[in-house]
Amino acid sequence: MDSITPLPIALVTGASRGLGAAMAEALAKTHHVVAVARTTGALEELDDRIQAAGGQATLAPMDITNTGAMAQLCRSIHDRWGAIATWVHAAVHAAPLTPAAHLSEGDWTKSVACNVTATGILIPFLTPLLGTEGRAVFFDDAHAGEKFFGAYGATKAAQIALARSWQVETVRTGPRVHILTPNPMATATRARFHPGEDRDALAHPRDEAARLMAELN
Template identity: 75%
Template sequence: MSKIALVTGASRGLGFALAEALAKTHHVVAVARTTGALEDLDDKIQASGGQATLAPMDITNEGAMAQLCRSIYDRWGSIDLWLHTAVHAAPLTPAAHIDAKDWAKSIAINATSMGLLIPYVSPLLGETGTAVLFDDQTIGEKFHGSYAASKAAQMSLAKAWARETETTGPRVLIETPPAMSTATRSRFHPGEDRSALAHPRDVAAELLARVINA
């Protein structure tokens, strides 16, 4: 049976690149809200001889996440790898002008969803699976308030989980990728010279080589 990898946030950027690369060795369960982007991913995976299960759903929907994880359990019993790249990049704004809807969406996607997903995904990973979560360096940067605060909450929970499972598993890794040419980066740094940025495919290949072979 193929190894199973769950990628949340698989429709673009690093998540898309990770899912595409993983399909060479794993059956990929690709989660994202954008159906069209998931279908593009599936086309690429099938063209390279891989297989994927598409799950077009919102990670903030607790019922949908519970159903997805139950379906994974019923079909495969467990997963080998979980990579969580889903993120909401709220518009940059001074802290005194944060929009309430952007704040709520940032907290829901970047923080609250982590509190939903870890309890659901951890049993699927068991003692031997690996979870990979992604940090960045925006805490305290001006105009990044809602994004950085919600990511800080996410990382606080992730780091606690990593320490709690050091001796029992699953293995929980927190990675900080280099600056990449992605839509999120463009939103935060419009007009930046993108030629100087890393390509998500290169970052995915390097990361997976370390994670899978470790």
């Protein structure tokens, strides 16, 4: 894409599918989207949809737990565009549902790394890029304290606790920090958690993205 694009920049972490992809498509109507996710093929499909709708995107196929890669991405964004207007953080590791006593070390480690540690590293990285006028968006769907949701619930709740602290710290100085609560959606993650659920009764991610975007405006 042309580096002199006049559009504001939106960074979407976890943009390959589900709500992250839907938010990227919604933002692409008014922003140049930098889409971050591990799955290259899914990012390319997102880019196709964004371009078909007349939007612009830059793909960044990388893992948010790779601190060096994310530092380089933030530096590249600074060097190319100077700032970002919006950061949507939808990246998550959704460990399989299991009793807390049966939680595997691998799933716990991945959950902490993606849902907590990466967030704690990205906030300092992105605060200078967001400046005083930018906005950051998080999604509160932690299921904290629900049975079998130990790894997801605990680590996502920790992420939101961190976001809430950042939110109250920046009320006067910016950036604006938004914590939104999505309705249950027909996503792959939801299907893993609730395999027998009637998906027709769930919100479509694009509809939910439109609703949540309206809350930001």
